[in-house]
Every structure is written in C-alpha cells, then in structure tokens.
Amino acid sequence: MEEIERIVSGKKGKIDVTPIATIFRNEIKEEVTKGQMKPRIVAFLTTDDAGAIEYAKWTKIACNRDGIEFILKKIERLDLEDAIIDANNDDEVHGIMVYYPVFGGMLDAYLQDVVSPAKDVEGMSTTNRFNLYHNIRFLDEKQTKKCVIPCTPLAMVKIIDHLGIYDKSLPMGEHLKGKNVTIVNRSEIVGRPLAAMLANDGAFVYSVDISGVICFQAGKRQGTIKMTETTVTRDEAIQKSDILILGVPSPKFKIDESLIPEGAVVINFAGCLNVEESVESKTILVPTIGKVTIAMLERNLLRLYQNQMQSRSTSSSSSSAQIDQPQQ
Amino acid sequence: MEEIERIVSGKKGKIDVTPIATIFRNEIKEEVTKGQMKPRIVAFLTTDDAGAIEYAKWTKIACNRDGIEFILKKIERLDLEDAIIDANNDDEVHGIMVYYPVFGGMLDAYLQDVVSPAKDVEGMSTTNRFNLYHNIRFLDEKQTKKCVIPCTPLAMVKIIDHLGIYDKSLPMGEHLKGKNVTIVNRSEIVGRPLAAMLANDGAFVYSVDISGVICFQAGKRQGTIKMTETTVTRDEAIQKSDILILGVPSPKFKIDESLIPEGAVVINFAGCLNVEESVESKTILVPTIGKVTIAMLERNLLRLYQNQMQSRSTSSSSSSAQIDQPQQ
Structure with missing residues (x-):
C-alpha cells in the first residue's frame, strides 16, 4: 500500500491493485478459517473462449488459496438452464457463475435470472440490480438475507x-x-x-x-x-x-x-x-482491476454462504425459487 | 370464417385474420359486460415513433369497443421506471405495457422486469417467460393467479x-x-x-x-x-x-x-x-397478425384483472413487488 500512497500523493503514476485485493482476501481467508466454512462456487463455461478459461484459472487459484472451493464445469449451452436449476437446488453449492456470452442478447439476460438471487455471486440478477438501484439492502422481508452487489x-x-x-x-x-x-x-x-x-x-x-x-x-x-x-x-x-x-x-x-x-x-x-x-x-492510472473483482466475488460468496446457513437454521427446507421476492 | 375455411381447404391464398380476432373480442366484450368489470391498461410511450403511436391508436380503439379502458401516457424515458412502479402500486391499473425500444439492450430487459408480473399484460417479464418455459401455470403457490403468455x-x-x-x-x-x-x-x-x-x-x-x-x-x-x-x-x-x-x-x-x-x-x-x-x-399466407395480438392483449388483461380481484378479496393489502416468486 505504501507504493500506492506514494503515487496518489504525487498525483501521477501507474497503480497495481494487488495490495488492495490482498487486504480483502486476507480478511476473507481468516473468516473462512475461523468460521470453519466450506463455501463452494460452481462456474459454468459453454465456450472455448481463451479469455474466459484464463480468468477461470486465476479465479480458481485465488479461491483455493482463500479456502473457497471453485468448480469449473464445461457444458453444452443447451444444457445450461437445467444445470443452473440443479445448482439452485443443490445445498452444497453456495454461489453460481456463468461465463457470458452464451447465446448473446436477451436470452443471456433471461439466463442471468434463472440463477437464484440467493446464489447470484456476481450480483447480476434483475432482483439484485433492482435492489441496488432502489437502495433495498435485503432479499427477504425479515431483513435476514443481505443482497449482493455486482462484483466489478x-x-x-x-x-x-x-x-x-x-x-x-x-x-x-x-x-x-x-x-x-x-x-x-x-x-x-x-x-x-x-x-x-x-x-x-x-x-x-x-x-x-x-x-x-x-x-x-x-x-x-x-x-x-x-x-x-x-x-x-x-x-x-x-x-x-x-x-x-x-x-x-x-x-x-x-x-x-x-x-x-x-x-x-x-x-x-x-x-x-x-x-x-x-x-x-x-494522471493516476489503474490499468486493470481484475484482482479486486475476484476478491469481491469471494466477498459476495461469503455473504451468500452466511445467508444460506442462516435460512437453513431457521427453516427446514431450502428455497428453490430462482426469482425471490424483493422488498419494496 | 367461411372465407378462411375456403382458403385453407384450397391450400392457397391470403388470409385476413380479422374474423379470428372478432371471435375472441366478442367473447371478451361479453365477459366484461356480464361481469361489470372495469379493466384498465396503462401504456407508456417514451418516443415519437410513428409505428408505436399508430399501433397504440388501434389498440385503444379495439379496447374501448370491448369495454376496456386504455390510457396512453407519453413520458420522458428517465421517468419511466418510477412511472412503472407507481402503476404497479395503483389498484386502478390492471395491466401495464411499454413501447420498446426505450434505451435499447439490457436496460430495456431490466425495465421489462420492473413491471410487476401481476400486471405484465404483454407477458414479457422474466417470471412469466420462465413459467412458460417450465410449464408453470400459476404465479402463486396457492395456484390462484394464472400466468399470462406473451401476446404475439x-x-x-x-x-x-x-x-x-x-x-x-x-x-x-x-x-x-x-x-x-x-x-x-x-x-x-x-x-x-x-x-x-x-x-x-x-x-x-x-x-x-x-x-x-x-x-x-x-x-x-x-x-x-x-x-x-x-x-x-x-x-x-x-x-x-x-x-x-x-x-x-x-x-x-x-x-x-x-x-x-x-x-x-x-x-x-x-x-x-x-x-x-x-x-x-x-401457400396459405397470413401476412399480418396484429389484430389477433390485440385480442390476446385484451384476453391477458382479463386474466390479470381476475387475478387482482381475487387477491383483493382474499387479502387486505395489494402486492407491490415487481418480481413475484414463481413456483418451481
């Protein structure tokens, strides 16, 4: 962080955000270890896009280092919707992500909303975005399940x-x-x-x-x-x-x-x-932010994990709806 | 319908769908009159698009003839989201429609989901589409509120x-x-x-x-x-x-x-x-279907109207959520 402070006070230079990501990731790792948590992300990839594969690789390395299981599943695009629904209903999966584009256009917007807001680790569902735009902080009326915010x-x-x-x-x-x-x-x-x-x-x-x-x-x-x-x-x-x-x-x-x-x-x-x-x-130039985005993915996952543990301790059955009712 | 039957049996010719639309519209008009219903659609227009204005004009004429109130509201695009939310919460509005494109792209997909599925007369919300794709017929767990299907x-x-x-x-x-x-x-x-x-x-x-x-x-x-x-x-x-x-x-x-x-x-x-x-x-050519689409808009509206009357008779407060929880 000293290097960052030096550049900011000099008002010019290129900033590497790794130290910022590290602050968050160390906190997350400590929380996972202390809480004996076993958070798990499932990520769906339907293409051979080299950029997505590379990004998935770095995400997996970061998650594993911080005590988070990251499972990359390569599947056919026509099987994606069913796979998302299965993951929505799987108590062992706490966060779901999808590498877009899959079909492109409105069909991808539809698929984003097939992911349950309760497992929407990237914060891309309409419910989570609506709540962000309207300053609604919880997914449920009882205000026990915090919303997540889009990672980037x-x-x-x-x-x-x-x-x-x-x-x-x-x-x-x-x-x-x-x-x-x-x-x-x-x-x-x-x-x-x-x-x-x-x-x-x-x-x-x-x-x-x-x-x-x-x-x-x-x-x-x-x-x-x-x-x-x-x-x-x-x-x-x-x-x-x-x-x-x-x-x-x-x-x-x-x-x-x-x-x-x-x-x-x-x-x-x-x-x-x-x-x-x-x-x-x-100027102060931050050329890439990906490392902090991955840290925020982990942060969102812990929030979802805690929401899910909490709702399991207060109810006997898990939620299987893909679109939860937000508060207004 | 005789003309249509003649063309179909001859396996060639151009079909005007007006008689098909008339069958549905007459049924709707009768139902509205008998039930002393006062169904109301609010339609939001944010552009000067001549096609949309023309279509709105024909929709209004058809609705009014069939006992349905159709209110066209011209508003600024940046006021649309608030206007939709107000209409969601207005007990006197039973169906909401929007002439797209407004902004275009994913922002329009977002706005489609700001419309409550309970008032989504065009059947364009993710909830109504998800339910269609998954053969879910009701918006609520008690199976009292029927889903609507996209008009076209x-x-x-x-x-x-x-x-x-x-x-x-x-x-x-x-x-x-x-x-x-x-x-x-x-x-x-x-x-x-x-x-x-x-x-x-x-x-x-x-x-x-x-x-x-x-x-x-x-x-x-x-x-x-x-x-x-x-x-x-x-x-x-x-x-x-x-x-x-x-x-x-x-x-x-x-x-x-x-x-x-x-x-x-x-x-x-x-x-x-x-x-x-x-x-x-x-071949048998049906060059346009707009008149039947308007009849289906009216049909969807009656379904939503009945859903809303039913839920008001069983609960003291009206729903104000924009994304209802579908059944899975």
Whole structure:
C-alpha cells in the first residue's frame, strides 16, 4: 500500500491493485478459517473462449488459496438452464457463475435470472440490480438475507475508497461530494450500477455510451438516484472529471489523452486499455482491476454462504425459487 | 370464417385474420359486460415513433369497443421506471405495457422486469417467460393467479388453431404431431416462447436466428422442452416445413419463395412482409397478425384483472413487488 500512497500523493503514476485485493482476501481467508466454512462456487463455461478459461484459472487459484472451493464445469449451452436449476437446488453449492456470452442478447439476460438471487455471486440478477438501484439492502422481508452487489462495480468503489478519494470527514452519502466522474460504459453489468453507486456516494456522474450522455446524481431521499438528460458531450464530460472510468471492450477505442485533466484518476476495466499508457505521466492510472473483482466475488460468496446457513437454521427446507421476492 | 375455411381447404391464398380476432373480442366484450368489470391498461410511450403511436391508436380503439379502458401516457424515458412502479402500486391499473425500444439492450430487459408480473399484460417479464418455459401455470403457490403468455406467440398459436391445423383427435400435447415448423426469429418476445409452445403441442420446430438453427421438441416429461443443436441450415429447414413463421424486422429480408413447400402455411409477424406476396399462389399466407395480438392483449388483461380481484378479496393489502416468486 505504501507504493500506492506514494503515487496518489504525487498525483501521477501507474497503480497495481494487488495490495488492495490482498487486504480483502486476507480478511476473507481468516473468516473462512475461523468460521470453519466450506463455501463452494460452481462456474459454468459453454465456450472455448481463451479469455474466459484464463480468468477461470486465476479465479480458481485465488479461491483455493482463500479456502473457497471453485468448480469449473464445461457444458453444452443447451444444457445450461437445467444445470443452473440443479445448482439452485443443490445445498452444497453456495454461489453460481456463468461465463457470458452464451447465446448473446436477451436470452443471456433471461439466463442471468434463472440463477437464484440467493446464489447470484456476481450480483447480476434483475432482483439484485433492482435492489441496488432502489437502495433495498435485503432479499427477504425479515431483513435476514443481505443482497449482493455486482462484483466489478463493487471492486471499483473499493479501489476508489482505498486510493483515499472518499472524504470520510463528510456525512455518509457525501463522501464524493464535489467530484465529477465520467464512466464510459453503461452496461447493466458494470456501468449503470457503478454510476448509481457513485452518485449515491455524492458524486456527479456522467454516464456515457454510444447513444450519448446521461447524468446521475443522488436523489432527494437517501439512496435514490436522480437521472437527467444533458447536452454535455463525452469529451466535455471527460475534461471536467476528477475520475475517469473506462470500459469499452475494443482495443481500437482510445480516449485522447489531452482531454484528461492532470492529476485525475483513470481506472480501466475493459480487457484492453482504453487510453495510451503514457497517460500515467500526468494522471493516476489503474490499468486493470481484475484482482479486486475476484476478491469481491469471494466477498459476495461469503455473504451468500452466511445467508444460506442462516435460512437453513431457521427453516427446514431450502428455497428453490430462482426469482425471490424483493422488498419494496 | 367461411372465407378462411375456403382458403385453407384450397391450400392457397391470403388470409385476413380479422374474423379470428372478432371471435375472441366478442367473447371478451361479453365477459366484461356480464361481469361489470372495469379493466384498465396503462401504456407508456417514451418516443415519437410513428409505428408505436399508430399501433397504440388501434389498440385503444379495439379496447374501448370491448369495454376496456386504455390510457396512453407519453413520458420522458428517465421517468419511466418510477412511472412503472407507481402503476404497479395503483389498484386502478390492471395491466401495464411499454413501447420498446426505450434505451435499447439490457436496460430495456431490466425495465421489462420492473413491471410487476401481476400486471405484465404483454407477458414479457422474466417470471412469466420462465413459467412458460417450465410449464408453470400459476404465479402463486396457492395456484390462484394464472400466468399470462406473451401476446404475439399466443396470437400465433390461436391463429394456427383456428386454421384447423391442430389435430384434436390426438391426445393433448400431440395436436401438432408430425408437423415441421420453421420460425425465423428467436427473440425472447416472440420466437423462443413460440418455439417452446409449438414444441409443447407436438411439433418439431426449427428455431432460426442469424447465428444458426436450434431444434425444439417436447421433452419426455409433459410440458418440458428438449432443445438440440443441428447441422440443418435455415433453407433446408424451410424446405421441410408445414408451417413457416417469419419475423425479421427488415424490409430487405425476404425468403426465397421457391424454398417454401406448396400448400404450406406462411405466417408473417414482422412489421414488413418477409416473403414476396406472390407466395399466396402456392401457400396459405397470413401476412399480418396484429389484430389477433390485440385480442390476446385484451384476453391477458382479463386474466390479470381476475387475478387482482381475487387477491383483493382474499387479502387486505395489494402486492407491490415487481418480481413475484414463481413456483418451481
């Protein structure tokens, strides 16, 4: 962390997030050991995609080191839905993940919701996203089962926090007050949940996709989000930004370095870097966040594990529904 | 219906589905009048799309004639989610529909699930689709609230039935036994639910999209679907088909008429015709199905209305959850 602190105070340089991931993973490992937990993730892979296989390999290594069992299952795409339902109903499985795309498009959105929100370790189900957008913290009415948050946005928030950008002297909900953030990505997996989370912490967020820019701010009631249309362009938004978050999955997509303010924080979560590496000479550059994302996957798994242990101790039968009823 | 019967027995000609729609709408009108019902649909429009406005106009005319109130609300896209939630919680609203695309992509899939399954008159929520694919007929464990089926696939099945293609002398689940069907569209809104429904009735279905062909058949257990990969191409599938269903939203997309067997039934639900009109000289052509789709919207609304009246008579508070717990 000393190296990170040095770069942050100098306001330029490239940051390796490994020390941040390590903080979380050590906590998780300790919790698993102390609690004599046996958490298990099942991950479904339906393609030969080299990137997914590589990512699965690193996830397995991290999980195993931290006391978590990670089982990768290669299956046919037409068997996936049944396999997910079997895993939903298997008491020995605490978290389920799927490497997308499987079919692509709306059918993949459907499959995301076949995963029970109670085992949705990546936080990708509509129920978990709806609850995030509406500041609903629990899956059940009795408020015993905590919701999970999508791993990548959660990792991003934790990184921003550990870079010391949150002003903890301000009240909750205002830690990012006065900060402008531009997020180039508005997917339901990362960009939009992240925009809502940072707005919820007080930031003014420009959410950018190919169709334009939408602004996200905290709403009047705590936990609500106000979205507004804007005529500000992507490049104008970047020029105003304290934090720039990049997630365009194309190696050809690069933001013009001259638009980025000196001393800004640039965090890239696309598989490829959406800016020239030379930007580190004038900004704080976080080129990849994958290690912290894996730590958040583990963190979510422990939450789900605890939810499941708790519900088993209070009821004789396990839940088998894929879409739980959220609170409103 | 006489004209339709004449064309079907002659195995060629163009069919206007108005008489089929009229049968359903007359039944609905009678039911509404007899039951002194006051069913109400709220439809949200966020764009100036001329096609959507035109379709809304015809839907309103049909609904009003049949005793159903249809309220079209033009709103800003960023206000849509809150407006849907308000309508979910409004006891005077029995059905909610949204004209898509709003944002496009996964965000629209999310919005579809913000609509309560209890008011999802178009049958587009994940809960209603999951239940369709898994032969789950009720939204609640007590089996008092019937699920609804997506309007367009439901309209298609009713049209095929009224053309006399179902062999009712065979047992339930085998009415389309021996029939090959090709569906050029595998959207979650029409193509895939329709493939499952026709397979469930005994047909062998080739489900086609730009990525290829997947076969749908009835599974071993009643109500389950077996999907298989195939090397059969789209054109080969069409050449084997008794029924060809077309739904590609591009005026440039046309199926080569010479591939279509003589006497086949060709049903087109794209806004534009995906085959030359001259195909009516050798097949039974149903160029549009919109009127029956509107009748099915009304039919779904009555089902939802009855569900809601029933649950109000058995409980003091109305449900406000957007994702109900389905049975598994």
